[in-house]
């Protein structure tokens with residue numbers, strides 16, 4: 001059973017990530033009238049209209065939200081919170097911005113006791129296959145926990161972290177993670193085309209390989225390493241391919257990518273302050 005707050009939620013920022021979360025929420029069966037989006041861009045308004053969601057440039061005087069999701073770029077957060085501070089008293093503030101701290105949100109919204117949740121979702125939320133990290137400030141009440149879980153469970157799975165720094169780590173792994181995965185998919189699809197497949201065939205081969213491997217890994221008790229070994233016949237083709245990945249340092253490169261994303265989240269947090 002949904003509580004009332006989730007059906008009274010305003011998003012500030014209606015870009016890619018807001019669209020994905022709202023897509024998950026609407027597909028979960030919540031009425032479009034539960035939500036309102038503020039975004040100055042006509043493209044965002046058009047995309048929201050596809051889901052029958054109201055999107056305005058200014059604060060809607062006829063919509064009094066219980067929850068406000070802060071979904072603008074980190075660099076915009078200070079000016080947005082300064083501008084909207086008068087509307088944000090008593091509401092639950094859920095920020096999805098990378099590298100913007102609870103202290104900054106409380107300072108910029110002029111509410112030192114604001115109930116703030118830092119959330120790090122990812123774009124597969126759009127197809128209810130997201131994963132979101134949630135960090136709750138101590139002054140969030142039980143209803144805030146329930147509401148936040150309901151919002152992000154409607155878009156996939158939820159992991160609660162106990163320290164704010166862990167949200168930067170979630171950002172580096174699953175927040176940015178789909179970007180790394182799509183990068184790998186692009187590379188494998190290019191390899192398929194190099195071997196003579198059409199673009200459509202290449203995309204089908206790659207899509208189903210990633211989907212199948214991820215589904216198998218999720219449903220299996222085997223570790224990722226064991227699953228990899230089960231594909232790799234002695235002296236066979238996978239072995240030859242993996243040798244090349246090892247020789248080129250792909251594992252270190254991926255760990256380096258996650259570290260760079262983490263460092264950038266920390267840097268954004270420092271610069272924003």
Ligand SMILES: NC(=O)C1=CN([C@@H]2O[C@H](COP(=O)(O)OP(=O)(O)OC[C@H]3O[C@@H](n4cnc5c(N)ncnc54)[C@H](OP(=O)(O)O)[C@@H]3O)[C@@H](O)[C@H]2O)C=CC1
Pocket residue numbers: 012013014015016017018038039040041044071072073074076080096097098120121122123175176
């Ligand atoms: N994309 C992702 O995969 C993820 C993103 N995030 C976080 O989500 C947040 C949004 O990212 P993303 O959706 O990718 O970014 P987008 O640029 O797609 O969306 C931001 C939107 O906010 C709009 N905007 C700008 N100024 C204002 C304003 N004053 N009031 C209301 N809206 C405004 C922008 O309009 P305009 O374009 O006209 O400036 C744009 O439509 C970021 O903080 C990011 O860290 C978190 C997890 C994953």
Ligand SMILES: O=C(O)[C@@H]1CCC=N1
Pocket residue numbers: 098171175176
């Ligand atoms: O790239 C970014 O900064 C955002 C945060 C995680 C995914 N996209």
